[in-house]
Amino acid sequence: MNFHLVPRPLLYVEAVAEHGSVQAASRALGIAASAIDRHIKSLEEANRAPLFERLPRGMRPTAAGEAMVVMTRRWRSDAERLETDLQEMRGQERGSVRLAAMDSLANGVLSDLHAWLRDEHPHIRLTLDILAPTEAARELDEGTVEVAMAFNMPRLRHQHVVWTEKLRFGCIVAPGHPLADSAETSLARVSGHPLVSQSAILPTRQYLDNRYAWFFAENAPVLASNSLQLLKGALRQGEVAMITSELDVLPELARGELLFLPLKDKGLASPTISVVIDARRPLSRAARLVSECLVSRTQTLLAEARGTPLSPAGS
Template identity: 45%
Template sequence: MALHLVPRSLQYVMAVAEHGSIQAASRGIGLAASAIDRQIKQLEDRLGAQLFDRVSTGMSLTPVGEMLVLLGQRWQADENRIWSDVKQMQGLDVGHFKLVAMDSLMNGIVPDFLGRIADKYPRVRVDADVATPDDAADALSEGRSDIALAFNLRPRRDIHVVWSTPLPLHCVAAAHHPLAQERSVNLSQVTKHAIVVQSRVLAIRRMLEARYSWIFSEDLPPVATNSLQLLKQLVMAGRHVALTSVLDVGPEILADQLVAIPVVGQKIVPQNISVALSAQRVLPRVASTLAQDLATEVQTMLHDIEKTMASRQL
């Protein structure tokens, strides 16, 4: 529900930035291109600065334009929060929140969580976007997200961690793989087999390289990918294993498609998973409530995974 707290001229700047040109923005928001162009030029005149670089291929934001778009995004987020809070004060389960999470979690926990939200809060709107841990933290502090579900969030003053827990390192293998019968393995055992690893854009790959760089030596060439789906398909085929957390492959463990074997050793350090909110913004109550619900969802999945893994060792 739009409250129209964002000035019209700023809305037009954001529309042109999103669509890449005035003509495309005109089609996107259903307003005459001349009206959009006039508002932007008036705003540029008042500021004494250009908001866009106008080239033959379209329009791109100048640094001043980027600053205004960021301001508009924050105002829109505040507008959504005001609307949500007013409706909740009226006793309505209505609201809008934005969630960012890692790609691997979008394939496991997040769908179940969103399904439960739809049942419990049918009038709550959710925007869910994929982000890296660093991007997730920035999205919280810049007002582009209300909740983050992320691995290895770095401590920051502007982020409030609602819940966090360690995620021990596991070797993931197909049920018929030779390592699947082991109760635990060390890295030397794992590297005797073909490995598929995550690309450097992911935190776990950077952690593995920083602490166990010998895994990536030339005489032990792994397959590297930024696709979790490819990683899981290679492991399920039986030729490869992977080093990751159980949350990355939770649905497959619960469905008996993959086995997770704890990796042991003196220098093995776990990752962590966190549910976090912005610490410098007043969030709608629905966001705080759903952050707690999300933490409960993750704990439940981890508990189910532990039970499944324990039953296989009996």
């Protein structure tokens, strides 16, 4: 930005919370540690509440400090949105967009979004945070991101769902896997084959654990990770299978590197993928372009993976 609307003391609080100490924040910002410490103490005196716990090895935000960090991020987001609006008033297609999305989209939809912005809208800056669905919903509600795209997004009062689509759960295998000749499969048929799996803390695995606890109890994964790229690398080697949604492997399905076998088990609820904005805040043109690209590209990848015509936006 050419102008700075976020008060400097708030930036210092945010930096200390992020880096863990006044000294680390000083190195990151290039500001004297004494100046940062002085501003933080002034804020604490003015608010009559400590912003940090002073620990032997650093500083940790208190509840008041966390609230101030959230306010700082919202302030910065509003300042960037103002800058975007002013540029649009001047007829310039510029601006910043803050997006929250999942790691499973990183090497597919999000990579395509980056390439499209670079080619078609090179003056739009994208800030992307990889977050879990609950975190993405919270960031959207707090105003620190403008657009969120996530699996089974928690519904909040002020959300506006731009687009949502039901997904399928299935078994992912390489073309040479023993299950690869099937058009569909079931958990019972997959049982006994070596598995890889997402970590138990991730939403997809949590759903499967809650609904089909017997499956993972009887089929302990040979590899569990929160890195989807690592898991897909193991799948491409051909000896293991993974239970997940089709969303996680759209690029690999399009290239024929992996296969998706829909699960025919009864009672398996369809997960959803959604693009969501906050209805309380006007959407900038830049953010609207980003949300439209996310919807269009995801629809295209899903249609290609399923061999079906494109479904209309908002369905």
